[in-house]
Amino acid sequence: MRLLFLLTLLLITYSCGTSKDTTPENTSNFRKEYPEFSTQFQNKVKDIYLEKEMYGDFIFAVVDENGLAYSFALNREILDGKRSSLDNDTPIYIASSTKSFTGTLLKILDQDSVLDLDNSLDQYLPELNFNDSIDAKNITIKNLLNHTHGTFSTSMTWKTAFLGYSGGNEELINDLNTDFLFDPSGRYRYSNVGPIVAGMVAEKVTGKNWKTLMEERIFSPLQMKNTSAHVSNFDFKNIRPSLTVNKERGIVEKDFYKSDITMHASGGIISTINDMSKWLATNINQNNVLLNNDSWEELHTSTATQDKKYYTYQRSGYSLGWDIAEYQNNSILTRFGGLAGISFHISFMPDKNVGVIAFSNDNRAYLLPHLMANYAYNIINEQPADSILNIEKTSFDKSFKRENDIQYPDDSEILVTNSGNDKIIGTYKNTENWPTIKIYKEGGHYIFNWGVLKGKIFRNEKGNFNSNLGVLSRDFKISNDSLTTGSLAYKKVRP
Template sequence: MALIFISCQHNNELNKNQKEFKKKHPLFSSQFENQIKNIYKEKALFGDFMFAVVDENGLAYSFTLNRDILEGNKTSLTNNSPIYIASHTKSFTGTLLKILEEKGELDLNHSLAHYLPELNYSDSVDTKTINLKSLLNHTHGTMSLPLIWKTAFIGYSGEDAELVNDLNTDFRYDPSHKFRYSNVGPIIAGLVVDEVTGNTWKDEMKRYIFEPLKMNNTSTYVTDFDFNEIRPSVTATKEIGIIETGFYKKDITMHASGGIISTLNDLSKWLNVNMKQDEILLSKNSWADLHTSTTEQDREYFTYKRIGYSLGWDIAKYQNNTILTRFGGLAGISFHISFLPNKNIGIIAFSTDSRANILPHLMANYAYNQLNSLPADSIFKEEKKKFSEVFEKKNKKLDFNASDILENDPSHSILGVYQNKLGWPKISITKKDNYYIFNWGVLNGKIYKTEKGKLLTRLGVLNRTFEIKNDSLLTGSLIYIKVKE
C-alpha cells in the first residue's frame, strides 16, 4: 500500500520559519537559484535537483529544479517527492542501535560472539574482538563480496541465515581493525537488531525513528510508494543525451547501509533533530556519542577533509568549520546531508544526473559560504572547476555503442538458466523482440557486444561483462553452469 503524502503538514510553522529566514538572508534565494540555473543551462543537465536549508527551527528554505521547471512546464517534482538516500541510511542505523542501547536491549560494547554466535567466519576470526560499535564505525575488519552484492544489487532469499552463511564462507579479514568504509558493518548490525528484538531492522526503524519524528512519508520498503513517483536516476552523455532512466531498488535490496526512501520535508525533521539533539529520540549524552568521532580517518572527498567517523557520520573540516556529513549515491543518484554543529545550519541536497554527482556538494558549499558571510562567489568559482572536471569525464562517450545490441541468432544458443555452486542468485537469459535480456537476481538488462569480443549487460545500477563457453557463463571470477532441461 502506497504511503499518503501530506503536503500541508506543519505548514504554518514552516511558512513562518521560511519568512524569518528570508528576512534574515534577503539575497540568498536569488543568488543561489541563479547559480544552480546557470549550471543546468551550461552543462545541459537532465534529471532533478532538490535542495533545503535547515536551521534550529526546521525547514528554512527549499528549492527544486529540473528541465520542466526551467522551461516553465508542469512537473511532479515537489518537496514531497520520494527520494532514495542511499548510504545516509548508515546514520539512521547508528541512531537506531543507540536507541536500542538506551532501552537496554543491547550494548554497543558487547561482541558479535555474544549477539550472533552463529557468525563465526569458519572459526578463523575471533568475534569476541568485534563489538557492535566497531560495526557502526567501520573498524570491524571484515568484508564479504557476496553479502554486499546480494543486499545492494541482485537480491537473495530474504533469510538472515543466508547472509550469515555468506559471511562465514566467503570473506576477507583485516586484523588491524583500522577504519575501512563499507556496507558490511551496518548490515551485520541490522542482523543483530533482528536477533535481539525479534523484529526486522526495517520495522524497528519505523517504530523508533520514523514514527516519533512524524516522518510519515519515509520508509525502508520500496513497495510503500507509488514506484513511478520515486525520483529515478538519469544516465546521459553529451553525444547521446539520455541513455536510460530508472530506479533499481527492490524491497529485498533495501538494507541497513542503504535502504531508506524519504522526502525533503521529512528529512528536514531528521536533520533538525540531529542539530538540536532533541530528546524525543535520545538523551543528550547519546547524541554526543553519535556526533563525536570514535575512530580516525584521513581521507579527502571533494572539498571535505575527513578526520574521523562517529557511529554513522563522517567528521570533517570545511572552511575551518567542523562539518558532519554522510552522503550517498547509486546509479547516478547523489545525496548530500550535512550540518555545522557550531552554526546550527544544515543542508540537504539531491541530484539524479549521472554526470553531476558532485553537484549537491558544490551547491551545499555555496549555501554554507553565503550564510556564513564568506566570499561565496569566488570560492564557488574555484570549486566549480573540480565539479566540471568530474562532469566532463562522465560526459564522454560510453565504452560501448548503444547500437551494438546483441540481436537474436537462429540457434538461440545462449538462452537458458545458469546456476552458481557458491549460492549466488541464478542468471537467466531470455529473448524479447529481437534482442536478449540478461536477468540476474532482481536486476535485468539488454545484452550488448563489446569491441573486445565479450558480451556486456547494462543492469541499471551496474554494467557487467561476461562470456559464454559451451554451457559455462563466466562473469568476473564467478562461474555459472547452464541447467539442463
C-alpha cells in the same frame, strides 16, 4: 529579457512548492535574515544547470533548529515553465545516508538497555563465526557501526545492494562465514557490511527486522510519514530515478534500481525533503524525542579516526553513522550517498545550528549537491561564496566532463535474436550461492537477468557479451554450457 528572466525565476520558485509540513514562519524568518540568499542561490544553480545542459532533478533545502528554512527545486520541466511533480514531498532515495539512521537506531537500543554497543558480536550472533578464522569476541557492535570491524564479503555486499537474495539473514551470515576478507588492524575501513550486520543484531535482540524497527523507533516518533525502507510502500513511478547520460545521446538509461530485498541497513531508505528536514532538525537540536543528551553526544562524536579528503571535506573521524569533517574552518557532520547517478548530500554544522540537504540524479553531476551545499554554507556564513565556488567548481567540471565522455553501447551493437544466438538462452546457476542468471528473448533482443537486475545484451569489442544492469555493467562470455562473468563461473541448468 530581464522581464522574461524574472518570470522564469517566479515559475521556478512556484514549482518548488511547499506542503502542509513546511513551516511558513521559519521560511519567512530565513528570508528576513538572508534576504539575498534565494536569488543568489537560485541564479547560480540555474546557470550551472544550463551551462552543462543537464537532465534530471536537483532539489535542495536549508534546515535550522526550527526545521525547514528554505527549499528549491529545478529540472527541465521547471525551466520550461511547466508544472513539475518535483517538490518537497517527492520520494527520493538517500542511499548511504541510511547509515546515520542505523547508527541512531542502535544507539536508541543501547540507551534502552536492549543491547550494549560495547558488547561483542559473538554475544549476539554466535552463528557468525567466520569459519573460526576470526575471533568475533574482539568485534564490538560499535566496531560494526564505525567501520573498524575489519570484515568484508563481496557476495554479501553485492546481494544486499544490487542482486537480491532469498535465504534471509541465514544466507548472508553463510556468505560472511565462507566468503570474507579480514583486516585485523582495527583501522577505519568503510563498507556496507558493518551496519548491515548491526541491523541483524538489532533483529536478533528485538525479534523485529531492521525495517520495522526504523519505522517504530525513528520514522514514527519524528512523524516522517512519507519515509520508508520499503520500495513497495511508494508508487514506483513517483520515485526519482537514476539517469545515465552522456554528451552524444543524452539520456542513455533511466530507472530506479532498488527493490524491497535490496533496501538494507547501509543504504535502504526513501524519503522526502520535508521528512529529511525533520530528521536533520532533530540532529541539530539533539532533542529528547529519540535520545537523551549523553546519547546524542556519542552519536555525534568521533569513535574512529580517519584521515581522508572527499571533495572539499577533510575528514578526521567517524561517529556511529556520521563523518566528522571540517569545511572552511567549521566543524561539519556529513553523510553522503550515491547509486547509479543518484547523489544525495546531508550535512550540518553543529556550531552554527544549520544544515543542508541536496539531491541530484544526473550521473554526470554527482558532485553538484556538494558544490551547492558549500555555496549555501558560504552565503550563510558570510564568506566570499562566489569566489570559493569558482575554485571548487574546477573539480566539478572535471568530473562532469569525465562522466559526459563515457561511451555506452548503442542499438547498433545489440545482440539481435536469431537461431544461432538462441543457444545462449537458458538458466545458469553458480555453485557458490550467487544469484541465478537467466537469459531470455524479449522482442528482437536478449535480456541478461542476474538476481533482481536485468539489462539488454550487447556484443562487446572482444566478441563476447556485455549488459548494462543500471547499477553496474557486466562483461560475460558463454562457451557451451558455461558462463563466466569476472571470476564467477556458472553452468546452464538443463530442463
